[in-house]
Amino acid sequence: MRPYYEDTKAGIVIYHGDALDVLPHLSGVAGVVTDPPYSSGGAFRGDRTNATLAKYISTDSSRQDTLDDFTGDNRDQRSFMAWAALWLNGARNAAVPGAVLVSFIDWRQLPTLTDSVQAGGWVWRGIAPWSKKFGRPRAGGFSSACEYIVWGTKGPLHEHQVYPPGIFECSAEGDREHIAQKPEAVMRWALQPVPHIGSILDPFMGSGTTLRAAKDMGFPAIGIEMSEKYCEIAAKRLAQEVMAL
Amino acid sequence: MRPYYEDTKAGIVIYHGDALDVLPHLSGVAGVVTDPPYSSGGAFRGDRTNATLAKYISTDSSRQDTLDDFTGDNRDQRSFMAWAALWLNGARNAAVPGAVLVSFIDWRQLPTLTDSVQAGGWVWRGIAPWSKKFGRPRAGGFSSACEYIVWGTKGPLHEHQVYPPGIFECSAEGDREHIAQKPEAVMRWALQPVPHIGSILDPFMGSGTTLRAAKDMGFPAIGIEMSEKYCEIAAKRLAQEVMAL
DNA sequence: GCCGAGAATGAATCCATCC
DNA sequence: AGGATGGATTCATTCTCGG
Numbered sequence: 252m253r254p255y256y257e258d259t260k261a262g263i264v265i266y267h268g269d270a271l272d273v274l275p276h277l278s279g280v281a282g283v284v285t286d287p288p289y290s291s292g293g294a295f296r297g298d299r300t301n302a303t304l305a306k307y308i309s310t311d312s313s314r315q316d317t318l319d320d321f322t323g324d325n326r327d328q329r330s331f332m333a334w335a336a337l338w339l340n341g342a343r344n345a346a347v348p349g350a351v352l353v354s355f356i357d358w359r360q361l362p363t364l365t366d367s368v369q370a371g372g373w374v375w376r377g378i379a380p381w382s383k384k385f386g387r388p389r390a391g392g393f394s395s396a397c398e399y400i401v402w403g404t405k406g407p408l409h410e411h412q413v414y415p416p417g418i419f420e421c422s423a424e425g426d427r428e429h430i431a432q433k434p435e436a437v438m439r440w441a442l443q444p445v446p447h448i449g450s451i452l453d454p455f456m457g458s459g460t461t462l463r464a465a466k467d468m469g470f471p472a473i474g475i476e477m478s479e480k481y482c483e484i485a486a487k488r489l490a491q492e493v494m495a496l
Numbered sequence: 497m498r499p500y501y502e503d504t505k506a507g508i509v510i511y512h513g514d515a516l517d518v519l520p521h522l523s524g525v526a527g528v529v530t531d532p533p534y535s536s537g538g539a540f541r542g543d544r545t546n547a548t549l550a551k552y553i554s555t556d557s558s559r560q561d562t563l564d565d566f567t568g569d570n571r572d573q574r575s576f577m578a579w580a581a582l583w584l585n586g587a588r589n590a591a592v593p594g595a596v597l598v599s600f601i602d603w604r605q606l607p608t609l610t611d612s613v614q615a616g617g618w619v620w621r622g623i624a625p626w627s628k629k630f631g632r633p634r635a636g637g638f639s640s641a642c643e644y645i646v647w648g649t650k651g652p653l654h655e656h657q658v659y660p661p662g663i664f665e666c667s668a669e670g671d672r673e674h675i676a677q678k679p680e681a682v683m684r685w686a687l688q689p690v691p692h693i694g695s696i697l698d699p700f701m702g703s704g705t706t707l708r709a710a711k712d713m714g715f716p717a718i719g720i721e722m723s724e725k726y727c728e729i730a731a732k733r734l735a736q737e738v739m740a741l
Numbered sequence: 742g743c744c745g746a747g748a749a750t751g752a753a754t755c756c757a758t759c760c
Numbered sequence: 761a762g763g764a765t766g767g768a769t770t771c772a773t774t775c776t777c778g779g
Contacts, residue, residue: 298754301765305765306752307751307753308753361606361607379638386772387750387753387754387770388771390769391691392660393621393662394662397625402638408637409636413635414633416641417631417638417641423750423773425775430752431752444637653755
């Protein structure tokens with residue numbers, strides 16, 4: 252297990268590889284905080300099997316040229332369920348008792364993910380919406396203005412003196428290097444329930460927002476990412492000093 | 497099918513009885529907008545006297561503490577699923593093509609309800625949170641500050657020129673005659689996607705907030721309620737004139 | 742530096758066409 | 761027949777840029 256990047260002083264490690272391969276080697280995790288590929292993007296099978304750029308970026312956008320596709324986003328619901336149960340179980344094995352799981356998901360896969368969370372051995376504790384205030388409008392129906400956190404714990408809840416709000420409002424970020432990149436403020440919210448009894452793990456690191464927020468909040472952190480390009484981007488972001496909050 | 501209450505001029509009807517008995521007699525419904533009993537309590541109480549842990553204790557002691565929440569609700573969840581599929585199917589039969597379904601639910605039953613909606617023949621279209629702003633704070637975990645709308649349609653979406661927001665913020669009502677009573681503003685939000693091609697149906701009317709909002713928005717409406725006491729309360733609320741919005 | 746107008750954007754969605 | 765492709769559509773918010 253050779254890290255792609257390591258910052259011993261801050262306790263930050265990045266592994267370049269598949270989460271399912273790397274997870275068995277990890278331990279001491281207090282919080283699994285991540286944003287897995289949703290395998291979503293449309294009611295029709297054809298839509299879902301599209302490349303991520305075609306699925307998630309509006310056709311008239313110039314972003315098509317500047318962002319990259321990512322892989323592993325084409326599972327159907329049953330294999331998404333099975334795959335998610337696998338990485339969730341792997342992450343739970345790396346976690347200490349009382350550890351917290353926080354995973355983002357969209358509305359379409361939310362019910363499947365809550366099943367996977369429990370199948371992976373976590374105690375499902377709830378849902379919390381991230382409100383982007385206004386999604387793309389939809390004539391005759393509710394716009395999908397939110398993404399969701401599904402959260403749980405390894406065994407009993409490790410009660411400590413934090414009271415994270417059950418909903419978080421924050422508009423989506425303008426400048427992004429990854430299609431699904433989330434604002435750091437959102438990730439800091441997601442990290443709030445994690446007790447300081449170990450490190451933060453993000454098995455689907457992407458451009459490294461989770462690790463960046465973890466570092467700024469004083470957590471050691473481990474990231475796993477399949478794409479070398481994003482490993483590089485994340486390493487650059489993490490090489491910077493702690494940011495003032 | 498004798499109505500408990502009827503206002504011919506406004507097209508408001510209340511039936512006193514069980515939804516599953518009344519639904520087969522109805523038709524011309526453009527919107528099913530309701531707030532069903534969430535827990536499988538009341539009529540569908542499972543056998544909770546079973547020691548849930550005793551049934552599922554595994555020899556892997558590390559998993560015992562993770563199982564309490566997972567297994568506790570299983571039986572109730574399955575009967576909730578079956579029962580909800582029944583009334584959802586019945587309501588769909590009473591609905592016109594393009595009709596909209598809007599059902600409130602809490603986080604715990606949300607995944608079960610999305611299954612039931614599809615089992616009942618509706619096209620599941622999404623989720624929309626109602627944020628109550630102040631959930632009960634919870635040490636070490638996200639407060640549950642939201643209830644959720646699960647919505648869908650009977651066949652293709654009947655596009656019309658409304659753009660309902662995908663999230664609605666409104667504090668829970670102070671004065672209530674029913675435990676689960678929701679503010680009228682919330683119900684008016686829930687009614688927004690319903691096209692004016694028929695009536696509003698609430699199979700679990702309670703104190704009649706849905707019908708009151710429907711009347712104020714110019715919809716004919718049908719309510720069903722098992723408890724005579726709430727039939728009476730709702731009839732009183734509906735006897736009042738249309739309220740200014 | 743502030744303000745207002747105009748342009749760009751969104752982990753979309755749906756459908757007609759084309760292979 | 762069924763999967764892949766491309767275009768049209770929507771508006772509150774955010775961003776850009778000029779005055």
